[in-house]
Amino acid sequence: MRIRIPRNTLARREAAEGLLGISPWLIGFLLFTTGPFVVSIVLSMTDWRIMIAPKFVGLQNYVQILTNDPNFWQSIRVTFTYVALALPLGLFAGLGLSLLLNQKVPGARAFGTLFYLPAVLSGVSVALMWMWLLNPDYGVVNSLLGLVGIQGPNWFWDPDWALPSVVLMSLWRVGGSAIIYLAGLQNISPHLYEAAEIDGAGRLAKLRHITIPMLTPTIFFQLVMELIDAFQVFTVIYVITDGGPMRSTLFYMFYMFRTAFEDFDMGYASALAWIMGVIILGFTALVFKSSPLWVFYESDVKQ
Amino acid sequence: MAAITSTRAGFRGSQKWQTRLNVFATLAALTLLAIVVVGIPMGWMVTTALKERTQIFAWPPVVWPNPVRFENFSETLTAIPLLQFSLNTLVLCALSIVGRMASCSIVAFSFARLRFPGRNILFAVLLSTLMIPSQMILIPQFALFKTVGLVDIFNGYLPLVLPSFFGNAFFVFLMRQYIMTIPRELDEAARIDGASTWQVFWRIIMPLCKPPLVVITVLTFLWTWNEFMHPLIYITQFDSYTIQLGLNMLKGRFNIQWNLIMAGSLMAVVPCVVLYFFTQRYIVGGIASVGIKG
Numbered sequence: 001m002r003i004r005i006p007r008n009t010l011a012r013r014e015a016a017e018g019l020l021g022i023s024p025w026l027i028g029f030l031l032f033t034t035g036p037f038v039v040s041i042v043l044s045m046t047d048w049r050i051m052i053a054p055k056f057v058g059l060q061n062y063v064q065i066l067t068n069d070p071n072f073w074q075s076i077r078v079t080f081t082y083v084a085l086a087l088p089l090g091l092f093a094g095l096g097l098s099l100l101l102n103q104k105v106p107g108a109r110a111f112g113t114l115f116y117l118p119a120v121l122s123g124v125s126v127a128l129m130w131m132w133l134l135n136p137d138y139g140v141v142n143s144l145l146g147l148v149g150i151q152g153p154n155w156f157w158d159p160d161w162a163l164p165s166v167v168l169m170s171l172w173r174v175g176g177s178a179i180i181y182l183a184g185l186q187n188i189s190p191h192l193y194e195a196a197e198i199d200g201a202g203r204l205a206k207l208r209h210i211t212i213p214m215l216t217p218t219i220f221f222q223l224v225m226e227l228i229d230a231f232q233v234f235t236v237i238y239v240i241t242d243g244g245p246m247r248s249t250l251f252y253m254f255y256m257f258r259t260a261f262e263d264f265d266m267g268y269a270s271a272l273a274w275i276m277g278v279i280i281l282g283f284t285a286l287v288f289k290s291s292p293l294w295v296f297y298e299s300d301v302k303q
Numbered sequence: 304m305a306a307i308t309s310t311r312a313g314f315r316g317s318q319k320w321q322t323r324l325n326v327f328a329t330l331a332a333l334t335l336l337a338i339v340v341v342g343i344p345m346g347w348m349v350t351t352a353l354k355e356r357t358q359i360f361a362w363p364p365v366v367w368p369n370p371v372r373f374e375n376f377s378e379t380l381t382a383i384p385l386l387q388f389s390l391n392t393l394v395l396c397a398l399s400i401v402g403r404m405a406s407c408s409i410v411a412f413s414f415a416r417l418r419f420p421g422r423n424i425l426f427a428v429l430l431s432t433l434m435i436p437s438q439m440i441l442i443p444q445f446a447l448f449k450t451v452g453l454v455d456i457f458n459g460y461l462p463l464v465l466p467s468f469f470g471n472a473f474f475v476f477l478m479r480q481y482i483m484t485i486p487r488e489l490d491e492a493a494r495i496d497g498a499s500t501w502q503v504f505w506r507i508i509m510p511l512c513k514p515p516l517v518v519i520t521v522l523t524f525l526w527t528w529n530e531f532m533h534p535l536i537y538i539t540q541f542d543s544y545t546i547q548l549g550l551n552m553l554k555g556r557f558n559i560q561w562n563l564i565m566a567g568s569l570m571a572v573v574p575c576v577v578l579y580f581f582t583q584r585y586i587v588g589g590i591a592s593v594g595i596k597g
Contacts, residue, residue, distance in 0.1 A: 011418065014418055017501075018418065019419050021413025022410050022413045022414060024406040024468065025406065026425070027469060028406075028466065028468075028469020028470055032444060035443075036444045037439070039446060040439070040442060100336075101333070103325065105326045105330050107330070111337060113587065115336070115340065115341070116583070116586075116587055117341060118341065120522075120525050120575060121575055123529030123530070123547045124531055124550035125547075125572045126572075128554065129344060129572075131554075132347070132351065132565060133344055133347060140343060140364065143363070176590075179587055180591055183592065224434065228434065231436055234532050235547075238535075239554070261535075261536055266446065270442050273440075273441070276436065276438070277435075277436070280436055
């Protein structure tokens with residue numbers, strides 16, 4: 001793409017107006033995104049504890065993090081375990097729900113609205129709600145499990161169950177991705193299904209050979225977004241578990257926050273931020289790179 | 304002949320029956336899911352908020368609070384000034400909404416309608432910022448605002464609202480897509496009548512952009528209302544706390560008095576639920592359109 005300066009005055013004027021029009025975003029992008037990015041590279045190579053002036057230490061923070069920081073490795077383990085559990089479960093649940101919502105039944109829209117509700121609620125109130133729902137002794141979940149004779153776990157208060165509890169909370173918001181999958185489903189041309197029916201395709205065959213392939217671009221987008229989200233889990237941890245018990249929910253973001261704003265080790269936390277950035281970038285690139293293997297774009301066929 | 308007709312009728316009949324069974328099974332599954340996913344969690348929150356202290360720990364669990372205790376709400380509000388905190392948060396919401404509406408609409412309009420050098424590249428850059436986790440710039444942004452001295456004035460609210468005035472990739476994208484669906488003939492007709500670019504934007508495009516503007520308003524409200532980490536970092540004065548910072552005090556203040564904790568949480572959730580149900584048509588459609596085009 002070559003940048004061309006327009007010749008005639010009318011076009012030149014439009015160009016000036018266009019640049020003026022996007023300038024709020026452009027200025028913000030330079031000021032609040034690019035600028036901080038550059039600054040954070042520098043910060044990550046300093047020893048800086050807010051009150052004292054930053055001192056340049058080179059790559060020392062990175063070396064420390066990678067070779068001698070058990071909390072870092074624990075937070076990586078926690079975050080990736082969460083990703084490995086929450087993403088596939090969320091994908092299946094979201095797809096399943098969207099397939100249900102896509103059936104021609106009365107009230108499907110109303111159900112969609114209802115299931116999307118948890119996705120617009122967040123923050124401390126939701127965390128507190130879950131803390132109470134999953135209360136080992138008096139919570140409704142264990143009470144219901146008790147009714148069918150199952151002794152419910154201690155959820156957030158058990159090192160083995162705390163992380164699955166956070167996953168369970170993430171599944172509560174599955175309506176969020178279901179709505180997006182549903183929009184993808186409704187975008188699939190009915191002709192494809194008709195053609196398949198003429199060829200004698202059954203329900204499962206249609207799902208496997210039409211629905212899923214046509215939906216892969218949407219799934220792809222959703223997976224990338226959820227991956228980024230996984231590295232941002234914070235409020236739940238801050239409110240409910242404080243990273244415990246026994247560091248079993250020491251999510252990456254939570255650890256970074258604690259380093260920066262509780263220990264005030266800003267330089268070290270900046271290095272943590274950069275490592276997180278590289279990991280996310282790496283994974284996003286991996287998902288993108290692998291996309292030709294499994295993502296089907298209709299436009300590819302037309303060409 | 305007669306035999307053929309009857310089998311055909313029979314086939315049609317069974318097919319109809321099958322569709323009916325399908326509808327029934329789907330509705331049953333959806334209803335069950337709705338009860339489990341939304342009904343039980345939200346219902347439990349509501350009933351707990353209305354219970355007496357002894358009833359929250361009763362076995363078997365009490366479903367209907369008896370007596371219904373509305374004092375839970377007033378008691379919570381006396382202990383923690385949640386109303387004051389809501390007002391604080393509303394100020395933040397209002398500023399963020401104004402900033403987002405103004406900046407996102409003009410940026411989206413320019414990307415959708417005006418030709419300028421580097422437009423496609425800049426738009427690609429804008430989209431790629433969707434993939435940048437905001438936490439990456441958390442610390443340098445804090446350093447920036449601290450150095451410039453913005454953290455210590457206006458209750459620390461400026462770092463929270465200022466970025467809203469500089470656009471937002473998600474909303475710009477949403478609105479640009481929407482503006483592209485508005486026929487260009489409208490612009491051209493106005494131009495022929497002598498309207499300037501900004502008049503076209505303000506008089507022609509903006510009045511037609513109600514759906515994306517509703518999405519921007521509602522989602523910005525919800526995000527600002529529910530935001531926890533940034534206020535936690537920037538707001539230090541108790542009097543200037545946001546609602547979420549106030550809610551965070553519930554647990555420490557009431558310990559195991561879950562009826563009061565849920566009463567406080569419920570008061571913070573209700574505005575979001577009401578707003579959502581009134582505007583859900585726009586919200587769900589808006590989110591979905593970004594998801595499938597992305």
